[in-house]
Amino acid sequence: MNHDALVAVARAVFEAAGGTPIDPDYVLPADIPLELSGEAVRARLCVFTDNRGAEMAMRPDLTLPVAQREAARLEAARLEAARLEAARLEAGPSVKTYTYAARAFRLPAAQDDPFEFTQVGVERFGYAADPSADAELFALVHRAVEACGVSPKAIVTGDLAIFPACIDALDLPAVTTDLLKRAFRQEGGVRAVLDAASRPLEADILAAIEAPDTEAALNAVLAARDVPLVGARSLGEIASGLRARRAAIEAGGLPETARTALLALRDVDCPLVDAPATLSALAKAHALTGASSALEAFASRVEKILGLVPGARRTASFRAGFGRRFTYYDGFVFEVLAEGLAPTQPVAAGGRYDGLIAGLSGARVCATGIGGVVRPDRMARVWRTDA
């Protein structure tokens, strides 16, 4: 099959499962991906400047503009409900499925990567975020790949909720917990945080945060040291940063047990069918009882996936660190690989992003989200290599 035939086949699979076809805005303010995901995404973003100097970006995928459209729709609905004072309108959950076959744009990471390509996929908002929903979405994307005549060589899966759940289970000071959770999603990983040393606070500063009026005391320290207050952070923000750091120092840094637990978790890489047992053994060995509900949800999802897609027993693996760099995903994530393509060039991918709508709307509205896409351009390459 050639590219256009693959687009048609994949599209038919997604549309048959239901949903509204959509082709949202091509151009977004660059602030949307950059504020949402940070500078790390800039390396792949096609950015240009408009006539007034504002940075704009070509859509790097469909998830972002579709979710933006959905966030706007939900906000409008909320305002309308408030205007009509119709509590009844808010009673039922508002669910929505969108399907698309549309162009996306990215700066190439490898020489044979194109600047623009078609993604065929689906995004679902507002449905219950449970193991069945994850498994059904996965099965749908898997079906689209198979309908395109491509047999998955390997499927890599991850779960971005497991690492945070295990960090919570370690019972560390809040500042360390937050730091580790964010570090997990950065290129340097938790290792960079585990290896970073914190130095003690100086005596005059320590005295200032113990003073009844911390801000006044910090002001006195600034004057005594002849230091100006520049930048957008206030003394109040500096004071709460100091208190958090003092709490971390008093807790005596990261205990060795926490360190070994996190490094052991980071290294988990096994067949998906074995992953529930591997993770529960690890949780038991490192006393991570607080993570049990995340692990139960995980085990239930694996069971449902293997029920719907028996072939995944052979092809799918689980990696604890997989997907940590996928910026707005926050739960189940997967990529489907095919013969002849690099591991960085999956033919299909998807996952859960329950925090995205809240992130896009400044937390004015929220809705669960899950989606997946196939890449006909890459599947066409698989077809050409086969021929």
Added chain:
Amino acid sequence: MSRLTFAIPSKGRLKEQTEAWLAGIGHPLRQIGGERGYTAEIDGLDAEVRLLSAREIAQGLIEGSLHFGVTGEDLLHDLAQDGPEDFQVLQRLGFGGADVVVAVPQAWFDVDTMSDLEAAGAAFRKSHGRRLRVATKYLRLTRRFFAQKSVGEYRLVESAGATEAAPSTGTADVIVDITTTGATLKANGLKVLDDGVILQSEAAITQSLRASFTAGARAVADTLVGAFSNSDHKF
């Protein structure tokens, strides 16, 4: 590009020091068209000498439009897309030394390390609804270093000049800039983070790994490399 193209800085102390270094290894520079000319010759070398800005030289070496050049390592590391795979530093020259550093307001008593900065950035985003801004002209270097250190809570603001003033004028909160003594940073109420030295840079004679060399150009290059390898002229 059949002749060896060799670029040297067109003005300032970097140019003077490069000229002195060339004279020291026995190949003095003669500028054509006086002080304002942009071409020159080097005694004893059959090379096309170009006088360019340090940034243009770094760019030319990375693209392969120049064979050799004298420029700052800071610029080479920042402009190279994939890090140091496009160029090879043949010799650091002992002048033009400066550190590329991450600096924050001295008043940020709670921020001494990159990981403190990440924590402050996350709290800032929660209370201000936007990310902390980092002003710099070293966009790639900053992005790579912050990623290595697992710092993601920031936005880059490209700075054309006077980067150290960005926090006091309110265009950014943090800077990544070059410093020699730290005096300018201090005068602007800033401090370098404990683990915030990104690169210790010097002027360096550098070879492009992208440019193709003819046999003639290669021979001239070997003469030049021979001259400075055998010389113990140091600054």
